[in-house]
Amino acid sequence: MARIGIITGIAAEAGCIPRNTRECFVRTGIGYDMARKNAEYCIADNTDGLISFGVAGGLSDTLGCGDVVLATLVGSGDRVFETDTRWRDALFEKLNNDLPLSTGDVTHVDDIIADPLGKQALYHKTGAVVCDMESLAVAEVAAENKVPFLIVRAVSDPVDAGVPPWVSKILDDQGRVKKMKITRQILKNPVAVADLWRLGRNANTAFKSLARVSKSAGPGFALPV
Numbered sequence: 437m438a439r440i441g442i443i444t445g446i447a448a449e450a451g452c453i454p455r456n457t458r459e460c461f462v463r464t465g466i467g468y469d470m471a472r473k474n475a476e477y478c479i480a481d482n483t484d485g486l487i488s489f490g491v492a493g494g495l496s497d498t499l500g501c502g503d504v505v506l507a508t509l510v511g512s513g514d515r516v517f518e519t520d521t522r523w524r525d526a527l528f529e530k531l532n533n534d535l536p537l538s539t540g541d542v543t544h545v546d547d548i549i550a551d552p553l554g555k556q557a558l559y560h561k562t563g564a565v566v567c568d569m570e571s572l573a574v575a576e577v578a579a580e581n582k583v584p585f586l587i588v589r590a591v592s593d594p595v596d597a598g599v600p601p602w603v604s605k606i607l608d609d610q611g612r613v614k615k616m617k618i619t620r621q622i623l624k625n626p627v628a629v630a631d632l633w634r635l636g637r638n639a640n641t642a643f644k645s646l647a648r649v650s651k652s653a654g655p656g657f658a659l660p661v
Contacts (some may be wrong), residue, residue, distance in 0.1 A: 441478025459656030
């Protein structure tokens, strides 16, 4: 059984993975730089491969909130990396009877895409079905060290769902909410309460899907070495 390094963006994503198995080595941090640092840390700890695991922004109207994508590749411009076919097929076979899955491409973004029109434009430009901020870095480290990698992402904000631009400003680099920042935002804009409720509901749906993935896959995600 493979010993895998799992790279997540926020703490709630990491919480979807059981911590009682030594086959999973989890590191958390938002964005490209943190993901690259965490992936390198996992490689130094002699993991057999890497998984980018977490939520994503939906770009295709075929995906709804909570839908899970096992990505075929991740790209940004001329940087394109394919996920490991053997690992992807093994996990797809393991999960396919337990929850609906999709495959498709991931595109890298440096920040949250707030506007549905922006998501649609990104879809037409790249053909990717979801976007995230960590998978590209994980892919690069895997390629540099010649180890397999996977991308497992659950949609938390579908293509038609807007995300207020201030959301990224209320999170620290581990994805935890800064209480003072969110209080100030609510006082400044009471409508933020409704936005937060909607975002929280959608995020919880995505987290439940990730937890189902982790539970159904079992220790080490049942991936071949």
